[in-house]
Amino acid sequence: xFDTKSSNLEIVxxxxxxxxxxxxxxxxxxxxKITVVDRDERLIEKAKEEGIVTSVTVDLTNDxxxxxxxxxxxxxxxxxxxxxxxxxxxxxxxSIASDSTILSxxxxxxxxxxxxxxxxxxxIDIYESSANRIVDIITRPAVTRVMDEIIYVDNGISIEExxxxxxxxxxxxxxxxxxxREYGLILIGISDKELGEDFIFVSRGINHKFDAGDILxxxxxxxxxxxxxxxxxxxx
Amino acid sequence: xxxxxxxxxxxxxxLLESSPRYQRVKRFFNDLLNNDDYPYKKYFDxxxxxxxxxxxxxxxxxVHEHVAYWLDFYDLxxxxxxxxVEYLLRLWVHSDIHKVIIAHYEESEFFEKPFSFxxxxxxxxxxxxxxxxxxxxxxxxxxxxxxxREIRVLRVFVLFRxxxxxRYSRSLLQFFDILRxxxxxxxxxxxxxxxxxxxxxxxxxxxxxxxxxxxITNLFDAVYWALVTITTVGYGDISPVTTxxxxxxxxVILTGIGAISFLTSIIVSAFSEKLxxxxxxxxxxxxxxxxxxxxxxxxxxxxxxxxKKLKENRRHFLVIESDPQKxxxxxxxxxxxxxxxxxxxxTLLKLKLSENVRSVICVTHDDIINVFIxxxxxxxxxxxxxxxxxxxxxVSKKLRMAGANHVIMPEEIAGMLGSVYIGQPVAFEALQxxxxxxxxxxxxxxxxxxxxxxxxxxxxxxxxxxxKLVLLALLKRFDSTDRKSHYVLFNPPDETPLRAGDILxxxxxxxxxxxxxxxxxxSVRYKK
Numbered sequence: 009x010f011d012t013k014s015s016n017l018e019i020v021x022x023x024x025x026x027x028x029x030x031x032x033x034x035x036x037x038x039x040x041k042i043t044v045v046d047r048d049e050r051l052i053e054k055a056k057e058e059g060i061v062t063s064v065t066v067d068l069t070n071d072x073x074x075x076x077x078x079x080x081x082x083x084x085x086x087x088x089x090x091x092x093x094x095x096x097x098x099x100x101x102x103s104i105a106s107d108s109t110i111l112s113x114x115x116x117x118x119x120x121x122x123x124x125x126x127x128x129x130x131x132i133d134i135y136e137s138s139a140n141r142i143v144d145i146i147t148r149p150a151v152t153r154v155m156d157e158i159i160y161v162d163n164g165i166s167i168e169e170x171x172x173x174x175x176x177x178x179x180x181x182x183x184x185x186x187x188x189r190e191y192g193l194i195l196i197g198i199s200d201k202e203l204g205e206d207f208i209f210v211s212r213g214i215n216h217k218f219d220a221g222d223i224l225x226x227x228x229x230x231x232x233x234x235x236x237x238x239x240x241x242x243x244x
Numbered sequence: 245x246x247x248x249x250x251x252x253x254x255x256x257x258x259l260l261e262s263s264p265r266y267q268r269v270k271r272f273f274n275d276l277l278n279n280d281d282y283p284y285k286k287y288f289d290x291x292x293x294x295x296x297x298x299x300x301x302x303x304x305x306x307v308h309e310h311v312a313y314w315l316d317f318y319d320l321x322x323x324x325x326x327x328x329v330e331y332l333l334r335l336w337v338h339s340d341i342h343k344v345i346i347a348h349y350e351e352s353e354f355f356e357k358p359f360s361f362x363x364x365x366x367x368x369x370x371x372x373x374x375x376x377x378x379x380x381x382x383x384x385x386x387x388x389x390x391x392x393r394e395i396r397v398l399r400v401f402v403l404f405r406x407x408x409x410x411r412y413s414r415s416l417l418q419f420f421d422i423l424r425x426x427x428x429x430x431x432x433x434x435x436x437x438x439x440x441x442x443x444x445x446x447x448x449x450x451x452x453x454x455x456x457x458x459x460i461t462n463l464f465d466a467v468y469w470a471l472v473t474i475t476t477v478g479y480g481d482i483s484p485v486t487t488x489x490x491x492x493x494x495x496v497i498l499t500g501i502g503a504i505s506f507l508t509s510i511i512v513s514a515f516s517e518k519l520x521x522x523x524x525x526x527x528x529x530x531x532x533x534x535x536x537x538x539x540x541x542x543x544x545x546x547x548x549x550x551x552k553k554l555k556e557n558r559r560h561f562l563v564i565e566s567d568p569q570k571x572x573x574x575x576x577x578x579x580x581x582x583x584x585x586x587x588x589x590x591t592l593l594k595l596k597l598s599e600n601v602r603s604v605i606c607v608t609h610d611d612i613i614n615v616f617i618x619x620x621x622x623x624x625x626x627x628x629x630x631x632x633x634x635x636x637x638x639v640s641k642k643l644r645m646a647g648a649n650h651v652i653m654p655e656e657i658a659g660m661l662g663s664v665y666i667g668q669p670v671a672f673e674a675l676q677x678x679x680x681x682x683x684x685x686x687x688x689x690x691x692x693x694x695x696x697x698x699x700x701x702x703x704x705x706x707x708x709x710x711x712k713l714v715l716l717a718l719l720k721r722f723d724s725t726d727r728k729s730h731y732v733l734f735n736p737p738d739e740t741p742l743r744a745g746d747i748l749x750x751x752x753x754x755x756x757x758x759x760x761x762x763x764x765x766x767s768v769r770y771k772k
Contacts, residue, residue, distance in 0.1 A: 130665050132658045134655060138657055141652055143553040150749050153730070
């Protein structure tokens with residue numbers, strides 16, 4: 009990968025039940041440093057049998073045991089099957105590791121609200137996202153097909169975000185000055201530090217000026233993305 | 245002589261059998277008269293109801309005022325003729341005479357038996373007689389009678405024309421169906437009531453018919469009094485005057501109250517028993533004409549969300565659920581629900597799977613049931629889209645084998661979303677925003693219509709950027725005949741040709757997309 013960021017991320021996955029094991033499966037495709045934590049010894053044994061070395065049994069209601077895991081700065085993913093425990097865990101984690109990114113699964117709008125209230129960075133409603141997908145298949149089949157090709161299918165097409173480094177060739181240029189199609193890429197949008205963290209879709213038609221630190225969201229084939237990244241990091 | 249006649253008749257029967265025109269005409273009339281799914285039957289029904297109402301109105305107006313001559317003419321000739329023609333048409337489409345003749349002829353040839361006119365006559369007669377004696381046909385026939393003005397009593401039969409309306413109104417027919425289901429109870433009650441009425445009327449006649457009560461002079465008066473009393477109507481125009489008579493009256497009143505409440509309870513219970521069925525017919529009627537129906541099998545967590553979102557997208561859907569509690573929930577949420585088992589082929593056949601249904605969404609909580617529904621649907625229809633949910637990977641494989649087009653694994657989707665979020669939070673939020681259409685930016689699909697300005701053009705011919713659109717991908721058809729199979733071209737180069745049926749996947753704000761779609765649509769109209 010041209011972007012070394014994601015491979016360095018350390019993820020702690022809480023829960024290895026029916027939800028957790030599937031989340032692990034999806035995570036392990038993209039990330040290598042994953043620790044699996046569960047309070048059920050049998051599940052951890054199962055995880056070990058399946059080849060996950062970094063798996064530990066921890067009493068999740070005990071804060072001191074959680075602290076021993078060293079959670080600061082890591083990405084914490086709550087995927088316990090039992091929703092009440094999941095919310096409790098998210099709350100404990102928020103109080104222990106204040107600057108970590110916390111993700112959690114949710115099973116209803118009500119739980120989502122509670123989790124957001126606690127301060128979880130990203131709540132994923134299992135059923136809501138499934139329902140969205142079903143409805144998309146029915147109402148916008150072509151869009152869904154394209155999204156699937158980007159996200160699920162390993163055909164080299166992907167959406168990546170690239171941060172503009174200082175002193176790159178983009179510095180001082182505007183969106184309309186650069187023809188991304190020449191690079192075989194599509195610029196979807198920009199997240200600008202100057203304008204807050206808000207995401208600007210390119211289709212809004214604003215001729216935005218590029219600055220170092222802006223995050224570009226680009227779609228294209230991996231070699232094209234890599235080539236562009238290389239060009240970007242070259243000093244002027 | 246007979247041989248000649250037989251040959252003539254049989255060859256005529258074959259002629260009818262082989263004539264597509266005759267078949268078409270007959271089918272048309274059959275559809276018009278009897279097929280509820282035939283779109284033009286509705287208009288025919290409305291026309292007949294109008295004719296009936298006008299005829300009855302003329303009867304009512306005629307009581308006091310003399311109606312205009314042309315109205316009388318209309319009632320006497322036109323209405324009558326319409327009814328006669330309808331009656332004969334119904335008699336005609338009820339059964340096929342020529343088929344009976346052919347069947348009999350072929351049988352007699354096969355067994356080398358003599359061709360018998362009598363047998364044909366008997367069989368045809370039986371079939372037609374079965375129609376003539378059916379209640380609806382009798383009403384039809386009686387409704388024609390009032391045209392014979394010589395007998396005044398017959399005028400009342402004009403009201404039978406009103407009864408004819410039953411034929412054209414399904415809800416009224418349903419009412420009779422409900423009563424029919426309680427036939428035994430109603431008969432019992434009727435026998436009991438007539439027995440009581442008869443006994444009471446004889447008793448009152450014996451006690452008061454001898455002149456002591458001026459109101460009761462004959463047995464008819466006595467029966468009239470008994471019926472008025474037993475039904476708790478009690479006009480009071482005739483009332484008992486003797487002690488014996490009053491004693492009879494007290495007994496009749498008590499039994500009357502019992503019998504009437506019994507009658508009410510029978511009808512009420514019949515209705516409540518049939519309530520699910522009534523609801524079902526209502527739902528079936530509502531969805532019968534909807535094409536592109538989506539079936540949601542199972543109203544659990546995902547089912548509820550899908551129903552809600554489909555409603556927001558204004559798609560037609562029907563929930564199929566077997567759990568009464570969930571059915572009730574769906575009803576409260578305002579969905580069309582059918583309480584049925586989607587694993588049974590009857591259920592899906594009833595919904596005309598291959599004609600009306602676009603997709604089957606299997607989202608019950610049980611993987612095995614989802615597999616069953618998938619197999620059921622796929623075995624009945626090869627081109628319906630099936631989306632099935634499961635939580636086990638091994639089941640996912642089975643669902644694919646059973647014929648599901650899409651398999652949804654909720655936990656897997658959660659994991660996938662999580663991993664995209666961790667790796668690329670900005671891209672994720674952007675995608676999420678366009679996928680869930682929460683902001684105004686969204687991704688949409690635009691099909692190139694035949695004859696529009698992009699049909700036959702190249703990608704580069706249209707300036708997407710100037711129109712504030714981003715062309716993400718192009719879905720091209722594998723071949724021009726198959727509407728469904730497409731392959732995806734990401735970021736297509738300018739020289740890529742565009743053909744009708746290709747789908748453009750564009751990103752942009754709702755207004756830009758709507759504008760683009762509108763322009764495509766308009767260009768089609770102008771070219772033609």
